[in-house]
Amino acid sequence: MAKESKMNREGFLKGAIVSIVTLIGAALGLPALPYLAGPALQKSGDQEWIRLGPTSKVELGQPTLFKFKVKTQSGWIVDEQELSAYVLSNDGREFVALSNVCTHLGCRVRWIDDEKTFFCPCHNAVFDKDGKVAAGPPPRPLDKFEIKVQDNTLYIKGG
Ligand code: FES
Incomplete structure (x- = not known):
């Protein structure tokens, strides 16, 4: 019983850490996406x-x-x-x-x-x-x- 409880706690902690790291990554990475992808997505042939x-x-x-x-x-x-x-x-x-x-x-x-x-x-x-x-x-x-x-x-x- 104690062993099963420890496994659940470990699993929960691992899941929580993965979730937090994912959220931090998304918070830092999402604003950079338009900057990184912008030039590649620009249409060529637009003439002024x-x-x-x-x-x-x-x-x-x-x-x-x-x-x-x-x-x-x-x-x-x-x-x-x-x-x-x-x-x-x-x-x-x-x-x-x-x-x-x-x-x-x-x-x-x-x-x-x-x-x-x-x-x-x-x-x-x-x-x-x-x-x-x-x-x-x-x-x-x-x-x-x-x-x-x-x-x-x-x-x-x-x-
Ligand atoms: S480049 Fe050959 S004639 Fe002008």
Whole structure:
């Protein structure tokens, strides 16, 4: 009888200790869960509007280069890249933003004003002013960013 009572007391104490440790662990661990899981649960592909600069910087009829920075996050890894876009407008009201990344293998294109074309030096590709392929191996035109004007300031989405 005494032995049975001792076993019950030991079992009860073990159960109580396990319960207390579990409660302490939960109390300490639960608040940390959103911090630990948050970045991993973030949706990739969420894009925000990126401020380029004033519309007055764009020369009419001439692609104008704007530089901007984009932060990307994959899990806990945050990366910041400096990118560029050429903005073109013929009337100061409608704007088009072209990526300066060649659609062949990703080299940077540059505007050659004398020839009124974009040129990629890696494999001698040529794009016209609207970004269409004029010569060379690129499989498609230069990519376009979604663009908007707000308070005389240009914003693009993407990157
Ligand atoms: S990367 Fe531009 S032509 Fe090849």
